[in-house]
Amino acid sequence: MDKKKVLIITYYWPPAGGPGVQRWLKFTKYLPEYNIEPIVYCPSNANYPIVDQSLLDEVPSVTIIKQPITEPYKLAQLFSKKSKTISKGIIAQKEKQNLIERLMLYVRGNFFIPDARKKWVKPSARYLSTYMSDFNIDTIITTGPPHSMHLIGLKLKEKLGVTWIADFRDPWTSIGYHEQLKLTKASRAKHKHLEEQVLNNADQLIVTSPSTKSEFEQITNTPIQVITNGYDTETVVVNKLDEQFTLSHIGSLLSKRNPEVLWKVLQDLVENEEGFAAKFQLNLVGEVGEEIIQSIKTHNLTNYLNNVGYISHNEAVKFQKKSQLLLLIEIDSEDTKAIIPGKLFEYMVSNRPIIAIGPKGADVASIIKETNTGQFFNYDDYEALKQTIKLHFNSFNQGNLKTNPIGLQKYSRKQLTKFLVELINPS
Template sequence: MKNVLMIAYHFPPVRVSSGIQRTLKFTTYLLEHGWCAQVLTVDPRAYEKCSSDQLQEVPQQVTVKRAFALDTARHLSFKGRYSRWMALPDRWISWCLGGFFSGLMLIRRNKPRVIWSTYPIATAHLLGFLLHRATGIPWIADFRDSMTENDYPDDPLQRRVYRWIERQTINHCSRAVFTTPGAIRMYKQRYPDIADERWVLIPNGFDEENFVNAERSQAFKDVLLSKPNKIVLLHSGVIYPSERDPSHFFFALAELKQFNQIKADQLRIILRATGHDALLQRMIDECDLKDIVFLEPGIAYEMALAEMLAVDGLLIFQASNCNHQVPAKIYEYLRAGKPILALTDPVGDTAGVLFEAGLNEVVALDDKESIKKIFVRFIDGIQQKSVKLASKQTIEMHSRRYGANVLADALNSIIS
């Protein structure tokens, strides 16, 4: 077995919806290609929420080193305040110190052929850069989405620090991995001197084993038994106020309700683990939708998949300012085999994934009138069972096992 050092903030037992899955499943499926991972992550105290429900999925062959790390906002603040330099590039910069020495020990013990680090925690790429420079081991940087934009991060100082880390990462890594074609196009324009072979596309995906377990679980049976006698739609995961603003969706629902085109005794919409419940609840109340739209707390991953399998339809929110991004949940939605209504820019990468799958229930997130029309058609299609679903062949191309094949090819190409 060849060894790879994988640097990832999100790893069991952190409780998040999708960020944890990419690294966890790569460690599993890379074993099929002769690569064994040693994972460098953070001590669980750095996580705001923990759950043990996926700890048993970490392969026995995989070594996990949980290095010293603190969350500046929770552990190093005084009355909720802290100096800016204590959170640059992010609130987990303390991981850089503990992670560097822990990483050197893992490298000395296991002699990895490649280092791999994954964003969205910028400190992970900073660690990858430092360990690469200290040891000379080739480095793959998994960006997923873009690390910087013209106006992201919002704080100018943090944006300059992010851009410095991004520039060092692009210039020194052997491969830069992104999840969407749009992100790669953007980075090719930003760094025109980088050779094409350095850019690699590995989309997010779903894990078949997790879905099989969810379908067999008691949670799935419980969800089916408790499902009301009405159409149930679900959005599972964070709803960012600027990137996934549902206000026009709420306005459209309010008008449809006003003219009796939708009714509370026929429709229930669940927004699961939004991360912004207080803000969304105010919007729901103002639109008089509290008998149709319900905010629900986060649940264990397998239960979340069981819920996707049990409902009648699934919702995607994605604004045009994220056209080069694709929500990770979309691949799980495809595998769930349920009708999907996507409120997103028809020319963005999110819509592109659905169009390639033969699905066309797509409308701009900020177009209230078009949302009203497509929503009525979508509900009618569910009732008539006429909404098109993705083919089995299309679904299989979006599995995490398939993504691990691409990563294994990248690893092998580097060491060869």
């Protein structure tokens, strides 16, 4: 029996680093086991904000088609050194932006709708129309952000009548950074219109959280399936845990995601808990916003900070597995309730307790509770957070700080791929 061919349209693909690339890198790894042949379409010259060459070793033996893309970031770099950080999502606070940076955000938000990859839509649709006809491909999957990928799907749906599955790793118009893009009323309306077109013309929608599903159900009657991110089997081996009482955050920690409550708790414990200062270490692994560093300094924690910076995925996994506690921080906003970061699932199989801080009603909280992998706190849970870290420190001193996860299997990448296959080949 011939394998069913499925075209996957994505912007992020190795050597791109960061969480955006992991989801479809892993799906393409397991799809062939279910008699599906994935064909990946991605840019040949993308201006990736984060690069991780080690991920090239994980690319499975599948067909990969590449076409050039025109992006504005190289031109923007002539005017501002912060253009690359803006492309990563590290948008400065209003009072920190100079005139050129404010202008860049205005241009980005109002002239590049839905995003800075919009110029790739028409040439990609032309190229793929011919390719799909030549190779008898009748199913496509688009994954965003960037949501320009969904506009390629929209054009192919209109032209060829293919089966189209649109995968949303994040929401569209409700995402938090839209507020920082200085959108005009007309630009907001255009985003909403494009979002509605995609949601209503796709044959199937995939989202990564229940909250996003609920949001989209108010806009469309198109079927929506939640398929979260997940974990894969890792070959990285760590022989022993850190000797220090390490709290580690893996991934970008941007300035809007500044957990003042955590810094206050840690300062309190350093100053008042016997033995804590001698053993405590804070690891920040990944991009860190300037305001975060300043807050840590304000709370007299600089001497305990190990600011590692961005490292390869394998090195990040080592930090996860050897740390005493793992930190998961999300912005305290209604807009971020639906965000379930991919690193949560890697945290869960690292067998280290998770301390998560985020908004009330966050989807993350229910997953952590359901899997017994840690505790979730709101930004005003000072005393509960303090007591929990204190208890973990006591367990660390006694040599029995551990976690007892349950029900993780359904979040394995292979099991999640099975859910995807059921959408590609509905019975």
